Amino acid sequence: MKHLMRLLAAVLCTAPLLSGCNTTNGVGHRNPDFSDYQMGRIAIDVQPRNDVSDMVEAQLVDALNRRGVKAYKTSDITRFAKDWPEAAKKIAARGGKELMVVVLGDGRSAAVAGYNASAYTTGNTTYATATPMVANFRDLEANAVIYVPGPNGGDAQVAVQVDAKRHAGGLVFTRDSSMAANIADGIIEGLDTAGAFP
Structure with a gap:
């Protein structure tokens, strides 16, 4: 029974560290000058370049292709170009007929979620320890803009703009792979609300 109580206490004390409040949302806006716009063949460029942006780019390309949009990543192109x-x-x-540029913002924080306390007594003396339990939080935001060629070969114009946000708490849900997958889902949600899918 004593071991069962220790196991239960350990599970209850570590649960806030592993999980937490997790939300993802995406909102899209369509330029009224492009009311009939739907994605066709689109290049995806995610900035700034790092492991998370590479994962987001791959997730977006996969999700868009599954939805019938011909999407491809640009990281293998832009890395080796001398300029834009x-x-x-x-x-x-x-x-590529269209270009989606995604700019990511990534923030992390931590807070003490409680204390893991233990005490024992030897003779007439009681000893106690309290170890802080740290909860991790992470916010990933994305601003995605789809550029299309201007009329008569003019300057590119914005057809759709999406804002997506992912807030996560706990060690499990703040990993790069989890955050990338969820922010990509938020961007897809925003593209849906903007009516950008064929």
Whole structure:
């Protein structure tokens, strides 16, 4: 019975560290000048370049392709271009008609969620320890903008803009892979609300 109580106490004390409040949402807006716009063949570029952006880019390409949009990632192009005009030419050469630029903002914080306390007595003396339990929180935000060619080959114009946010708490849900998958889902949700799917 004593072991069962210790196990139960350990589970109850560590649960706040592993899980927490988790929310994801995405809201999309369509430019009224592009009321008939639907995604066709689109290049995806996620910035700033790091492990999380690479995961988000891969998640978006996969999700868009499953929804019938011809999407491809640009990380293999933009990394090796000397400047943006060269990258744009290479993207166009691969058949890209539209470009989605996603800018990520990633914030992390931690707070003491409670204390794991223990005490024991030897003779007439009682000893106690209290170890803080730290809860981790992470916020990932994305601003996704779809650019389409302007009329008569003019400057690119914004057809759709999406804001997506992911808030997570706990060790399990704040990993890079979990955050990337969820922010990609938020962007897809925003594209849905904007009516950008064919």
